[in-house]
Amino acid sequence: MTSWLVLSDRSSPLEAAEGVSLLAKATLVLEFELPLEGSAILIDFKTSKSWPRALSIFVDEQAGVVVMHRQGDRLMRHVLPGHLGLASHGVGRISFGWDGPGKSWTLSLEQPGHGKGRKTRGRDPMPMFMEDLLSVCQGADEIVRHRSVLWFGLMDGSNLPERAPWIGLQTPIETANGPCPAGKLRAGDLLLTEDGDYAVLQSLLHMDLPSRGSFSPVMLRAPYFGAETDILVSSDQLVAISGDEVEYLFSDETVLTEARNLTDGRAALMDFRRAITSCVSLDIGMPRLIRAEDCRLLTHFHEQPWLKTSAPHLVIQGYETIPLLDMLGRTGRRAAA
Secondary structure: OOOEEEOOOOOOOOHHHOOOOEEOEEEEEEEEEEOOOOOEEEEEEEEOOOOOEEEEEEEEOOOEEEEEEEEOOEEEEEEEEOOOOOOOOEEEEEEEEEEOOOOEEEEEEEOOOOOOOEEEEEEOOOOEEHHHHHHHHOOOOOEEEOOOEEEEEEEOOOOOOOOOOOEEOOOEEEEOOEEEEHHHOOOOOEEEEOOOOEEEOOEEEEEEEEOOHHHOOEEEOOOHHHOOOOEEEOOOOEEEEEOHHHHHHHOOOEEEEEHHHHOOOOOEEEOOOOOEEEEEEEEOOOOOEEEEOOEEEEOOOOOOOOOOOOOOOEEOOHHHHHHHHHHHHHOOOOOOO
16 A cells, blocks of 8 residues: 655645654655646755755646655756646646655656556656655745645655545445444444345455545535435436436436535535545455435445446436535425435
8 A cells, every 4th residue: 555645735744754863765646736837847846055955846737747856956847848738727746756766756746536657767866855855734924835836745656646536434234134334334244225135345445545635525514415414426427316306307217426526615615624534445356336425325335446347326417416406405305405
């Protein structure tokens, strides 16, 4: 499992990273909000304590992405050339990884939901000091951070954690033995499905993920969506919505939509209260709806995540979800999930 040290939240516990230490191998990840207005220096850190050091991340549509790193008299510029093709909305993700023993570095730009990213690589990087990265985290006088930066962090691997629609650890899942917090489920447990029968939990994927940018979770608030307690899910978790209005609009009594499409600031909202979220993804074979109280959530398929399995109901998009929520709100039946 990839471990994270998220540095963009001053309330994050950083005791494990105290002191000065050289990170010989790590990956720096930064997400920023799109669109950018012209060129932007996303992170600009300079200090002369003990000896001169600096770290800057620059983005420009034409010039590309530049990571400038200085230690003493040595200055290195890592460049991913433009034209970047930055989107007019969404999130951009920059990843800069270095491997001191392997004498290599990589620099990539991704725009989740907007096609394939770009990547470049080079030789002979300079490992970074944890002391400097903590200064970035703590908002020291030497750091300037652009307003579009959503979060900034480190991981010990070269790839981001595996993504899968997930459920918060405290979400009460209906089982053959009654409600059970999702974090305490075990393979072999029997989970109640929307059809009223039970399916065997085949596998669980435990994850610790950032709670910023494209990873931001959604809080489905009680008593909406058939829940008596708040339910935390990933923004791409598919949630079932039912009712006469659903059948009127879609000729089906139940539809599915991503949790991000439900955020209206009241019944559902993005949750930024923590830097890292511990969560679990559940697999009962082919994706089916399981019950979290009366809220119904679609399970995932872990064995072949690239395989497009069919959902048991129509999956609607954000622009289709908005008028549906409006109709449910006007009739006072928003809780009919």
